[in-house]
Amino acid sequence: MDLLKQRILKDGKCLGNGILKVDGFINHQVDPLLMDACGQELARRFAHVGATKVLTAEISGIAPAVMTARHLNLPVVYARKTKPITMPDQVFLTLAPSHTKGRMVELIVSPEYLAGGERVLIIDDFLATGATINGLVRLAQTAGATIVGIGTLVEKTFEGGREALAYLGVPIESLAVIRSMENGQIVFAED
């Protein structure tokens, strides 16, 4: 998706160790019109999968997931990393490694909002190693739901997430696919 790729080239920053800083338009400051366009494009790519719910993880997944869900007219659930007092005692919980925190974090979903029979489209900001998304997959499968697709804004192919999720046999779509960030140079897969 050219709009996103151009913005990454303009405002993204390679911080080394494969870290792409997109805090100016995705992760801390959000460009809502860009995010809406990304949501529209992800919705278009997954229009055929028959999803009944969008699932993401707080925090950075919320904006793209809500925008995608808006265009699909579906509810979106974001997995919490701490259990709020409004959640029942019995929950779906899994652990996933956090890049930014350098430790395992909990991903928690209430059974009230993720049920057997749901067809779940997972949306997140990044597809890197696939560890967070695989955590969401485990939550959905524990609930008895079926994964029908995985969509992200930015994929870093050199971290192997697509291979780690291939066992699911579902479509995986990313709007900007980066195949290399060596020497601080962003190279997209189509280039």
Next chain:
Amino acid sequence: MDLLKQRILKDGKCLGNGILKVDGFINHQVDPLLMDACGQELARRFAHVGATKVLTAEISGIAPAVMTARHLNLPVVYARKTKPITMPDQVFLTLAPSHTKGRMVELIVSPEYLAGGERVLIIDDFLATGATINGLVRLAQTAGATIVGIGTLVEKTFEGGREALAYLGVPIESLAVIRSMENGQIVFAED
């Protein structure tokens, strides 16, 4: 705003101690069309204040803030509660009490995205005691920005947030104003 009030009556739950559970459409599962309608209405009410940026706090503020910002065509910044590795060492940081965590949490904004001269519209899901919003006010003022308005989805007048923010002298708008939740009965201010 009738759409939101009807949804609160239908799907909201009073858990006691003034806690209103809206996890089915705002806080854990999000109804993106409702959220978009709320953003449109908040944008309408604040169209005249000349905002240059929307400011909110992760996590529950993100969906309504992004939708409001979309209709105002403004960038939105969400204050982080933990400092990610992509953020510079020098940040704006303040402490605010968290209802759901029962302790103080940090609210952190990067100086990259909140500068002097900005006219800041604060958007959040709830106006209760006003403590989180006052934290956002301190961050913005420390950055040299001016607060031009405060908008929330749900206000609980009996927790005094409006009075705690009155010193700012800016418009405060809430789409559903609850004046009582005694005996599990939600009573809106206009009733």
